[in-house]
Amino acid sequence: MSVYLFTTLVALGSFLAGFLGALTGLGGGVVVVPMLALLFHVDIRYAIGASLVSVIATSSGAAAAYVREGYSNIRIGMFLETATTIGAIVGAYVALVVSGSSIAVVFGLVLLYSAYLSSRNREASGVAIQASPLAKKLRLNGSYPTPQGIESYNVTGVVPGYGLMFGAGVLSGLLGIGSGAVKVLAMDQAMKIPFKVSTTTSNFMIGVTAAASAGLYLSRGYIAPGIAMPVMLGVLAGSLVGAKILVKVHVKILRYVFAVVIVVLGCEMIFNGITGRL
């Protein structure tokens, strides 16, 4: 394939990934790696390096908008980043020693799990949470705007949440994704942080987590400019356009379609990983 053709096709595919990722809130990173590996037969390590770069671009690019809404909790984010960044470095080192096939299988399983998570309904528990002593010591409790005015919340489950965050970091460094789904799981389910606060704080953490492994990927030669360039520009442009266009009516259908795409890609990754084609 010529450089022209490869660059154009990858940029278009990445644009679509970023666009759908922004509209559905599922993030574009998860489809970039399967797209490169399955469609363009790019070695999975190069694909992961390129994806990491695009994850940083979307997370840093959207940070201002998220903070302005007043949901994200900087202390929770920063405290948990000590877990995700160390996890990300561990994940990047693991990626160096395991085979591309096993990475593909793990990637497929994570895709299936993300699709399952996004299909579940989220309901507010409504039960007042007692803040744990550790959460108090770390000043994690906060407040956020709701239709009924500013509401404060307490945080619990700091230790299991921290452990899950470490795992999210490992997955991020191993697979080159934002691991937004696991991050939200840790905050929303384990630490009982309100869902809106969890999702926005997660977005704010994703860029820092990805940067922790991106440095290692770069110095090991996993970041190829010829691949990362169309991916980064495409995903960034797609997510910017996606964030501008408000097609609220169709978001439910879109989420459904995107979830189906993720399931298909997940199965493909597992199949190709097991048969040793990736």
Next chain:
Amino acid sequence: MTSKDWNDQRIEIIIGSLLRAGVMLAAAVVLFGAVLYLMRHGHDTINYTMFNGEPGALKSIPAVLKGVASFHPRSIIQFGLLLLIATPIARVLFSAIAFAMEKDYLYVVITLIVLAVLLYSLLGSAG
């Protein structure tokens, strides 16, 4: 919301805007490199099926800067990607300063730990 929370948020919005500017600058550099790259190598054939690792000129910060100085398209792209990787690192650095201004020393320490991990990844592993 206490005035402390509000201050937190105002600082974060300023940081967020700086980050956005950083991403846009990085994207502009990558785009510039991309145009040069396509002009010079657009008709080359590529194959990324096998992982060979990128050459040394694209793997460390000094080597990338050297390539930029001699106007190598792929080095310019890589420099743009380095700028991008630097944006979250800059955000953590700004947060550390913001926590120090609030005299929240517990969080200054926590933030510096995150910063140390990030710098280790980018600089410490380059050897």
